[in-house]
Amino acid sequence: MRTTIIAGNWKMNFGPQQASRFTAEILPELDKIIRQHPSMLSILCPPSISLSAVHQVMQSIPTHGIELGAQNMYFEDKGAFTGETAPEMVKELCSAVILGHSERRNYFHETDELVNKKVHAALHYGLLPIVCIGENTEQYELGETQSVIRDQIHRSLAGLDAEQASQIVIAYEPIWAIGTGKAATASEANMVIHYIRYVYSEIYGADAAQAIRILYGGSVTSANIGEFLAYPDIDGGLIGGASIKPDFVEIVRKSAEIVKK
Ligand code: PGA
Numbered sequence: 494m495r496t497t498i499i500a501g502n503w504k505m506n507f508g509p510q511q512a513s514r515f516t517a518e519i520l521p522e523l524d525k526i527i528r529q530h531p532s533m534l535s536i537l538c539p540p541s542i543s544l545s546a547v548h549q550v551m552q553s554i555p556t557h558g559i560e561l562g563a564q565n566m567y568f569e570d571k572g573a574f575t576g577e578t579a580p581e582m583v584k585e586l587c588s589a590v591i592l593g594h595s596e597r598r599n600y601f602h603e604t605d606e607l608v609n610k611k612v613h614a615a616l617h618y619g620l621l622p623i624v625c626i627g628e629n630t631e632q633y634e635l636g637e638t639q640s641v642i643r644d645q646i647h648r649s650l651a652g653l654d655a656e657q658a659s660q661i662v663i664a665y666e667p668i669w670a671i672g673t674g675k676a677a678t679a680s681e682a683n684m685v686i687h688y689i690r691y692v693y694s695e696i697y698g699a700d701a702a703q704a705i706r707i708l709y710g711g712s713v714t715s716a717n718i719g720e721f722l723a724y725p726d727i728d729g730g731l732i733g734g735a736s737i738k739p740d741f742v743e744i745v746r747k748s749a750e751i752v753k754k
Contacts, residue, residue, distance in 0.1 A: 495706050497722070497752045498662060498729035499745050500536040500623060501736025502564060502591060502710075503543075512543035515737065516550040520559065522742045526749045527558040533752055535745055536589050536623075537736075538562040541578055548586045562589035562623065565597055568607075568614040580618040589621040591731075593649055595629075595668045605648030612650060616657050623731065624649055625710070626689075627666040638667075639688055646692050655697040659704035663689060664731040670711025672733060679720035679727075682709040686726045715743035722751045 507515060516537065527533050539547045541563055548561055563586075567577035583590055592615065593608035608624065615622040626645040628638045642665075650658060665686055670677050677685075686707045694702035709721050710731030721727045729748065735741055 494532055495704070495728050497530075497533045497748055498536065498706055498708060499533070499718075499741075499748050500562065500589075500591075500664075500708065500729070500731045501538060501741050502594070502731055502733050503537070503539045503737050504564070504596070504733060505540055506737050507539055507543055509543045509546035512539045513546045513550050516547045517554070519739065519742050520550065520554045520556060523559055523745055524554070524556040526742075526745050527556075530749050530752050531558070533745075533749060534558050534560065536560045536562040538564050538589070538591055540564065544583075544586050560588045561586060562591060562621075563587050564591050564594065566590050566592075566611060566615070566620075568610040580614045580620060584618045584620055587620065589623060589662075590615050591623045591625065591664075593645075594625045595627060595666060595671060599668075605645055608649045609651050612661065613652065616653075616660070621660070621662060623662045623664055623708070625664045625666050625731070627668050627671075627711075630669040633667060633669055638685060642685060642689060643692050646689065646696070650696075653697075655701045658693070658697045659701040662706045662708060662728075664708045664710045665689060666710035666731060668711075672712070674712050676712035676717055677709070679717070679724060682721060683724040683726055686724075690726060713744065715740050715747055718744045718747050719751060722748055 563583045566583045592611045597603045612622045628641040690702045706728040708729045708731045713730040714735045
């Protein structure tokens with residue numbers, strides 16, 4: 494059985510003080526829910542400057558199944574890369590890292606080739622990569638979703654063996670659904686996620702296609718998470734806007750109810 498993952502991408506919100514307060518507020522509730530569901534995992538991804546503060550709060554409140562993730566990292570080990578964070582530095586505090594988020598691809602010109610180097614570095618350092626893929630509005634309207642997804646998988650995951658490929662998490666995030674309040678319909682998301690498993694089975698074989706955990710992201714709230722998780726191929730959500738609100742706890746609660754069934 495695949496773990497259900499609800500990850501919160503806080504984006505550029507909450508400096509260390511606010512991040513600590515918010516974490517202290519939601520952590521006991523999250524723990525109460527997740528503790529009863531060993532097949533569930535929640536990953537909090539604050540901005541890098543707040544990782545340490547959130548880590549401290551997480552150390553002080555005993556929890557089960559709640560982990561810390563970064564929103565990005567560089568692939569080099571160390572050196573003259575002003576403003577960047579090395580994998581080993583991330584690993585000191587985190588167990589996961591979001592890679593290739595569409596905002597990084599769009600605003601900071603990250604390519605599949607760069608994302609690929611980061612994926613290899615994350616795996617090398619024992620970090621769980623959450624690799625984001627998804628089509629933009631134009632590609633969606635032109636019906637190019639499948640070819641875009643296929644290319645992103647081939648390029649972003651180049652050089653992984655089947656075992657590595659089955660360990661990572663993919664987040665399918667149609668760019669037109671991110672931060673717009675206009676989520677994909679659950680059946681649309683399911684179709685693409687099904688396709689991702691198909692591409693996976695072609696490249697890495699049937700076992701990897703069954704093992705890979707695939708999340709949906711884009712305008713997920715407690716009001717629609719249930720629709721997505723009702724599809725067995727959708728293993729959870731990458732939550733943006735709603736992850737910095739108490740609604741995040743509700744999303745986890747709703748997910749737990751479904752996982753239980
Ligand atoms: P959203 O963002 O939930 O605010 O649409 C999702 C994401 O960017 O990961």
